[in-house]
Amino acid sequence: xxxxxxxxxxxxxxxxxxxxxxxxxxxxxxxxxxxxxxxxxxxxxxxxxxxxxxxxxxxxxxxxxxxxxxxxxxxxxxxxxxxxxxxxxxxxxxxxxxxxxxxxxxxxxxxxxxxxxxxxxxxxxxxxxxxxxxxxxxxxxxxxxxxxxxxxxxxxxxxxxxxxxxxxxxxxxxxxxxxxxxxxxxxxxxxxxxxxxxxxxxxxxxxxxxxxxxxxxxxxxxxxxxxxxxxxxxxxxxxxxxxxxxxxxxxxxxxxxxxxxxxxxxxxxxxxxxxxxxxxxxxxxxxxxxxxxxxxxxxxxxxxxxxxxxxxxxxxxxxxxxxxxxxxxxxxxxx
Ligand code: KG4
Ligand code: ZN
Numbered sequence: 001x002x003x004x005x006x007x008x009x010x011x012x013x014x015x016x017x018x019x020x021x022x023x024x025x026x027x028x029x030x031x032x033x034x035x036x037x038x039x040x041x042x043x044x045x046x047x048x049x050x051x052x053x054x055x056x057x058x059x060x061x062x063x064x065x066x067x068x069x070x071x072x073x074x075x076x077x078x079x080x081x082x083x084x085x086x087x088x089x090x091x092x093x094x095x096x097x098x099x100x101x102x103x104x105x106x107x108x109x110x111x112x113x114x115x116x117x118x119x120x121x122x123x124x125x126x127x128x129x130x131x132x133x134x135x136x137x138x139x140x141x142x143x144x145x146x147x148x149x150x151x152x153x154x155x156x157x158x159x160x161x162x163x164x165x166x167x168x169x170x171x172x173x174x175x176x177x178x179x180x181x182x183x184x185x186x187x188x189x190x191x192x193x194x195x196x197x198x199x200x201x202x203x204x205x206x207x208x209x210x211x212x213x214x215x216x217x218x219x220x221x222x223x224x225x226x227x228x229x230x231x232x233x234x235x236x237x238x239x240x241x242x243x244x245x246x247x248x249x250x251x252x253x254x255x256x257x258x259x260x261x262x263x264x265x266x267x268x269x270x271x272x273x274x275x276x277x278x279x280x281x282x283x284x285x286x287x288x289x290x291x292x293x294x295x296x297x298x299x300x301x302x303x304x305x306x307x308x309x310x311x312x313x314x315x316x317x318x319x320x321x322x323x324x325x326x327x328x329x330x331x332x333x334x335x
Contacts, residue, residue: 001074003311004059004098005304008051008091009083009111010137011035011042014300015055015062017073018308024121026066027301029294030054033177040171048086055094073102075316077307080108081324082138088323096321105316107307112139112329114302115264117148118291121305126289131258133249136265137163137178141329142206142252145262148309149334154252155206162241162267165210169217169237173230183234184270190235195220197240199247206252213240242273246280259286269296310335 002025007014016027032050036042063069078095081088092108099106116132119125129146131154140157160168163180170179175186197216200209217237224233249261261281267273268290277288295301310316313335 135267190231194232
């Protein structure tokens with residue numbers, strides 16, 4: 001079965017074709033970063049309009065890259081939520097209409113399930129059950145995943161998401177959006193022990209809080225302005241963030257008795273986070289799994305793959321398009 005995946009939940013237009021026999025045939029991605037740059041964040045209406053402009057040309061390019069035609073598509077999967085309502089509508093309506101025209105099934109995919117399952121596309125795919133850390137620009141969640149659609153929330157951020165904290169700290173330091181990779185790069189030249197930043201809620205269950213950490217960075221930054229110590233501050237912030245994420249992951253593994261951890265979402269592309277988890281999990285004879293960096297941030301491949309998991313079990317959506325800006329992973333039906 002050949003599934004076209006469409007991702008338009010935020011500021012990336014991502015399309016991919018997943019073939020159940022051959023694997024990922026190809027993917028194309030258009031990032032709107034430059035479009036939103038001058039506003040310092042994503043402008044929803046501009047995002048929607050740009051998705052509309054890019055969807056058809058990107059589909060043509062993808063089909064040409066994969067050397068296949070529309071008629072060879074057996075299904076269409078599109079991101080149904082969570083995300084920006086207008087942006088979601090563009091991909092969902094385009095995908096639903098295309099599937100109708102081709103006479104093939106369509107399915108609306110949960111964006112975070114897409115992230116969560118992306119590591120299953122790697123050579124070293126983990127088996128269920130596992131603990132999952134979802135760390136993106138909009139979500140920070142720890143889950144127990146016992147199968148597709150069988151997710152139990154163990155903990156989540158009570159304020160900012162991890163990626164959002166990276167982006168806000170980057171903005172403070174006048175680094176461009178998205179801030180995660182920028183902070184990581186700057187941190188390479190800094191001392192992670194230079195500033196002792198708080199690790200909020202470290203000893204309180206499996207929830208997270210990052211807004212205090214962000215404020216602490218601001219307080220320190222005010223003290224060192226003009227001293228050229230931004231790299232030290234970036235390194236110390238990244239250290240506090242990783243330390244917190246790693247400790248919560250270890251706690252979740254102990255609490256659930258699991259030996260497999262999957263990290264997914266944009267922040268899981270962070271090299272130091274991956275390295276630290278590898279070291280720490282080895283000690284307790286557990287393993288960490290993640291997707292290749294290009295599949296950690298938003299992309300169409302994860303949507304095609306997650307869609308296929310449900311389509312092959314006979315699930316599909318009707319003709320009505322119902323996008324949803326808020327959607328809990330726990331509401332998903334099991335496969
Ligand atoms: O999953 P994603 O592409 O989009 C959402 O669904 O939100 O995640 C984007 C987030 C941004 O906040 C970005 O700064 C962060 O992931 N990010 C990183 C890295 N690469 C992307 N954060 C830390 N280190 C990175 N290398
Ligand atoms: Zn995402």
